[in-house]
Amino acid sequence: MSPSQQPLVDLRSDTVTRPTPAMRAAMIAAELGDDVFGDDPTVNALQARIAAITGKQAALFMPSGTQSNFCGILAHCGRGDEYIVGQLAHTYRYEGGGAAVMGGVQPQPLVQDATGRMSLTDIAAAIKPDDPHFARTRLLCLENTWNGQLMPDDYLRAATDLARERGLATHLDGARLFNAAVASTAPGQDVLERVAQITGLFDSVSVCFSKGLGAPIGSALCGSHELIARARRIRKMAGGAMRQAGLLAAAALHALDHHVERLADDHALAERLAKGLSGIEGISVRSAATNIVFADVAGDRAPALLEHLQAQNILATGLIGLRFVTHLDVDAAGIDRTVAAVRAFFGQPEGLKDATGAASGPY
Structure with a gap:
């Protein structure tokens, strides 16, 4: 050959990744409705499931992780606000500048070390005073995994504690969150419990189903009821509201059941x-x-x-x-x-x- x-x-x-035969069967069998009207039962089930896994009040299904991060940033920030982010982070470097271009939200990129971490000193120094000369610093964005590397819990905790002390919200780009959880689960610990430990440090989290979990399409933004309500409006403006999206949600549900461990x-x-x-x-x-x-x-x-x-x-x-x-x-x-x-x-x-x-x- x-x-x-x-x-x-x-x-x-x-x-x-391509959907497995079992995933395709789950998609075909999915019960459908119109998600724009909120009556697709499979989408609703997925949103409830991922919200529970991440320990958040609500979740919103999106076509992509880029849109999920975009809606999350804009749900936290208004025009003239800024978010602090790593200079090599996906939300800054690889998402087309959407938050700035379409949302009027300024990124404040900071240098990352070889493991993807911004120094706490740099984060603190980047937070602007409440002065009309400056954009209003509203949000800290972190990523786990970053280039496949784990963010240690002590770093995530210290960074998010600093943000909260300074009045900032926190968002996690968790495109490969389940990889992070599987790689860092303690002996005898449930993987989903580990997911919740990581996401519990953040106000919102974006989770991707179409990477290691193997679904064909889709991500979810998870957060409070109020944040998800704002994100739903932003998703509509961005063209991300889908109709019989239960076909895709069924694939994500199958992935959560069979592709995590x-x-x-x-x-x-x-x-x-x-x-x-x-x-x-x-x-x-x-x-x-x-x-x-x-x-x-x-x-x-x-x-x-x-x-x-x-x-x-x-x-x-x-x-x-x-x-x-x-x-x-x-x-x-x-x-x-x-x-x-x-x-x-x-x-x-x-x-x-x-x-x-x-x-x-x-x-």
């Missing part, structure tokens, strides 16, 4: 990939946490490596460094093929010993 005829190994993102499998595959890559001269693993592996390629060979992988029917991205993301449509055989293809690109046969003298396989 030629390389191009091998099964596709798509490591670009966990957004590329299996995220540990994705984390194990990412670890397998990182271990395999670490024995290859010419590539260095920068970070490998939960289901995302970042690597740096010596010289300017990253574009050529991506082309080589694509020729082997293996996909990855190089937008912010070489990035590989594991998910439910990737298996151990695919990871091993990826390592072998990278090794071949650098002209290093399988079994070559790494710098420690240990054999480089198995992966």
